[in-house]
Amino acid sequence: MRSLRGGNVISFNGVWVSYSGSDRPAIRDVNLEIREGELVLITGPNGAGKTTLLETSLGLLKPFIGEVRLLGVRTSSRRVLAVRKYCSYVPQDFMKPPFETYTAMHVILLGFAPYKSIFEGTNGRDIERVEYTAELLDIESLLDKPIGTLSGGQQQRVMIARALARKPKLALFDEPFSSLDRESRMIVSTSLRRYVDEENATVVVVSHDVSPIVDLADTTVKMKDGRIEEVTHG
Ligand SMILES: Nc1ncnc2c1ncn2[C@@H]1O[C@H](COP(=O)(O)OP(=O)(O)O)[C@@H](O)[C@H]1O
Ligand SMILES: [Mg+2]
DSSP states (O other): OOOOGGGEEEEEEEEEEOOTTOSSOSEEEEEEEEETTOEEEEEOSTTSSHHHHHHHHTTSSOOSEEEEEETTEETTSTTHHHHHTTEEEEOSOOOOOTTOOOBHHHHHHHTTGGGSOTTOOOOHHHHHHHHHHHHHTTOGGGTTSBGGGSOHHHHHHHHHHHHHHTOOSEEEEESTTTTOOHHHHHHHHHHHHHHHHHHTOEEEEEOSOOTTTTTTOSEEEEEETTEEEEEEEO
């Protein structure tokens, strides 16, 4: 992949986004630059615009004013589809129903699909990568279990493992701590920190509760009423 202009993985320049049918913009005049090798926490109360910010970063939502670049590419351009392959996104509501029979291992391996040609199967390196990531997130013992039979917190860790195993340049997580107990929160936040450091990748975490990760983040962005209220480094 070509190198990034100025090292920015995400950049927002005077961005306003609104949902169709709503007269109130969900984010307003947002300016933000997120760099390579950064762990970023986005926080703020319900309705602050955090999820909208994530989905606008990926180009799933388009601004009506301003410009967004993802890995150097304008999200209004068709080329955004090509760079989105290098990104992972775990949305807020991902729970799988109990009849979902794919094992956790299958679910994580599916994350490699965008990198492969249609006739290319799973190889030994893929399996090794899954096992490494599973160990990081302490889910080795869950790999052969059907995903639908796991608890909410276990499913959450499997989805995080899937997002990381495929080695994205950028991984976005919306409220990843919501169904986790204290110990799992710690495992997840240290795994994310380690991933950023090992791969020089960028991880963006949205969480209304800052306590599980604020001490590990390089940058904390506080949002309120669709605006960025404060950006803290270190
Ligand atoms: N699909 C939607 N349609 C209309 N309005 C929406 C939609 N999703 C979010 N909003 C509104 O956009 C604003 C920001 O929401 P959101 O980004 O989900 O906030 P957060 O993730 O911080 O809770 C809120 O006022 C919310 O009501
Ligand atoms: Mg949200």
